[in-house]
Amino acid sequence: MLLIAAACQTPARVTASAAASSETPWISAHLERAQQSLGAFGLVLGPGATTVVVHDTTASFVAATGHDEPALRAWTTWSTVHLLHPRLWGDDSDAVRTKRLTHELCHAALLHAFADEQAARTAELPRFFTEGACSVVAGQARVSLDKVLARADDDLPLTIDWFVKDPDVAYGAAHALATALVHEHGPGVFAQVMASAARDGRAGCVERAALTLAGAPDVPAWWRRVVDSAGRAP
Numbered sequence: 001m002l003l004i005a006a007a008c009q010t011p012a013r014v015t016a017s018a019a020a021s022s023e024t025p026w027i028s029a030h031l032e033r034a035q036q037s038l039g040a041f042g043l044v045l046g047p048g049a050t051t052v053v054v055h056d057t058t059a060s061f062v063a064a065t066g067h068d069e070p071a072l073r074a075w076t077t078w079s080t081v082h083l084l085h086p087r088l089w090g091d092d093s094d095a096v097r098t099k100r101l102t103h104e105l106c107h108a109a110l111l112h113a114f115a116d117e118q119a120a121r122t123a124e125l126p127r128f129f130t131e132g133a134c135s136v137v138a139g140q141a142r143v144s145l146d147k148v149l150a151r152a153d154d155d156l157p158l159t160i161d162w163f164v165k166d167p168d169v170a171y172g173a174a175h176a177l178a179t180a181l182v183h184e185h186g187p188g189v190f191a192q193v194m195a196s197a198a199r200d201g202r203a204g205c206v207e208r209a210a211l212t213l214a215g216a217p218d219v220p221a222w223w224r225r226v227v228d229s230a231g232r233a234p
């Protein structure tokens, strides 16, 4: 059912079960690139191993993650990256594989800003921040801001509701917000927000740290500013 494919640290090391040996080479190649991208943004994986598990079937992936959103190709927890097998992705080119692994390892690195898994849970990381950061770190193409605004109408497209009902819009909006953060504060901004949040540690600390750095009173106001500064009507 599961292929335990890789554990990831610096430098990347790979362990594989006998059944997984055919999966190991491609994952190893992408892990190294992924870690370089994380490093460029000042993000690091924690000292414990991060395991990449490749699921041969959608049923196995859903059973392991508890998530059945059709667009989902991967899900990352504190210690494990669950990947649907690339042949089930639709597009599994070399570049897409690297970007997806980079995105997922970025999720792990953001969690690892906290002392342990429980602390990361308590913090309640906002999805719009983590998806935006990981999307930018991985260099993934997203729906343009114009399309986001056209489809979201006047609604705030960064809520959990939007990630469920129209992931393209939510990811596009999160990407635009994260891109603006990097433009204003440099590539170390995600690590900076997480370090500040970890010092706080209470529920909502990541959102508070990001808003403080952005100089915005709340997420809707921050979003309006990003839209305005891009020269678009809100």
Ligand SMILES: [Zn+2]
Pocket (backbone or CB within 6 Å): 103, 107, 130, 131, 134
């Ligand atoms: Zn993600």
